[in-house]
Amino acid sequence: MRSLGVKIMPIYTIKLLKKEDIAEGTMAFHFEKPEGFAFKAGQFADYTLLNPSQTDEEGNVRGFSLASAPFENDLMSATRMRDTAFKRVLKDLPIGTEIKLDAPYGSFTLHKTETTPAVFLTGGIGITPVRSIIAQATKDKLPHKITLFYSNKTPKDTAFLNDLETFAKENPNFTFVPVMTRTILNEWNGETGHITSDILKKYVPDLISPIYYLSGPASMVATMRQILTEAQVNEDNIRTEEFSGY
Numbered sequence: 001m002r003s004l005g006v007k008i009m010p011i012y013t014i015k016l017l018k019k020e021d022i023a024e025g026t027m028a029f030h031f032e033k034p035e036g037f038a039f040k041a042g043q044f045a046d047y048t049l050l051n052p053s054q055t056d057e058e059g060n061v062r063g064f065s066l067a068s069a070p071f072e073n074d075l076m077s078a079t080r081m082r083d084t085a086f087k088r089v090l091k092d093l094p095i096g097t098e099i100k101l102d103a104p105y106g107s108f109t110l111h112k113t114e115t116t117p118a119v120f121l122t123g124g125i126g127i128t129p130v131r132s133i134i135a136q137a138t139k140d141k142l143p144h145k146i147t148l149f150y151s152n153k154t155p156k157d158t159a160f161l162n163d164l165e166t167f168a169k170e171n172p173n174f175t176f177v178p179v180m181t182r183t184i185l186n187e188w189n190g191e192t193g194h195i196t197s198d199i200l201k202k203y204v205p206d207l208i209s210p211i212y213y214l215s216g217p218a219s220m221v222a223t224m225r226q227i228l229t230e231a232q233v234n235e236d237n238i239r240t241e242e243f244s245g246y
């Protein structure tokens with residue numbers, strides 16, 4: 001997947017340790033972390049299936065964000081389980097199977113200036129790099145003020161909901177704003193509907209100062225960018241990670 005001119009990273013062979021359902025149609029895959037492997041929260045990896053039982057024209061490699069944080073023991077990625085050859089094989093992969101890891105890549109990482117707030121706007125599977133960043137910021141007790149707006153249809157569709165609620169309890173600098181678009185009455189006490197500039201202003205009174213992070217499929221990133229443009233946010237303060245392939 002990598003383009004010319006990008007620094008070549010070592011390639012590792014790693015074993016699958018665990019797989020779990022984490023939301024409707026969404027699974028997380030835990031792999032062993034290779035000796036000496038280091039990455040920054042928010043980066044991604046290319047995973048290659050070795051001798052898969054089936055394949056298609058899209059091939060045996062996919063890039064997935066590392067949803068685990070650098071301090072955590074395993075490498076973990078999560079994906080929506082669509083019906084493609086790669087994902088059918090991944091879903092049925094026996095524990096202990098070896099795959100190839102080419103990583104880390106990307107610069108979707110938290111800015112250094114502690115006094116500049118960070119605002120994350122994401123939805124669905126776009127949460128993966130954000131989980132890593134917020135888990136690490138919580139562990140490191142970073143002073144950055146972080147606000148996460150996270151859109152899903154219902155709580156059942158919301159990957160890492162429990163983790164994020166726990167980070168919000170542990171980290172006084174982290175404000176978690178889950179937003180559900182299709183909730184049943186009495187099922188959800190939080191924000192509902194779509195993320196709008198009004199919801200943003202409710203939690204981030206000064207919309208001009210933060211650095212904004214948008215992640216997920218290209219259409220989702222475009223929608224989030226539009227919300228920020230409407231709210232008069234400066235383009236220079238918007239960083240994105242587009243999940244090409246969705």
Ligand SMILES: Cc1cc2nc3c(=O)[nH]c(=O)nc-3n(C[C@H](O)[C@H](O)[C@H](O)COP(=O)(O)OP(=O)(O)OC[C@H]3O[C@@H](n4cnc5c(N)ncnc54)[C@H](O)[C@@H]3O)c2cc1C
Nearest residue numbers: 044058062063064065078079080082084128243244245246
């Ligand atoms: C930096 C980066 C980080 C990423 N991080 C993640 C991540 O954390 N988690 C994650 O899930 N993905 C992530 N992706 C996207 C990932 O690499 C895959 O492209 C994506 O998961 C789709 O893979 P697939 O096997 O489902 O579809 P593919 O086989 O790759 O599909 C190729 C094309 O076929 C079409 N297609 C296939 N199946 C369907 C379907 N059921 N419905 C509609 N269209 C379809 C789509 O148009 C798609 O463009 C990331 C991508 C990048 C570049």
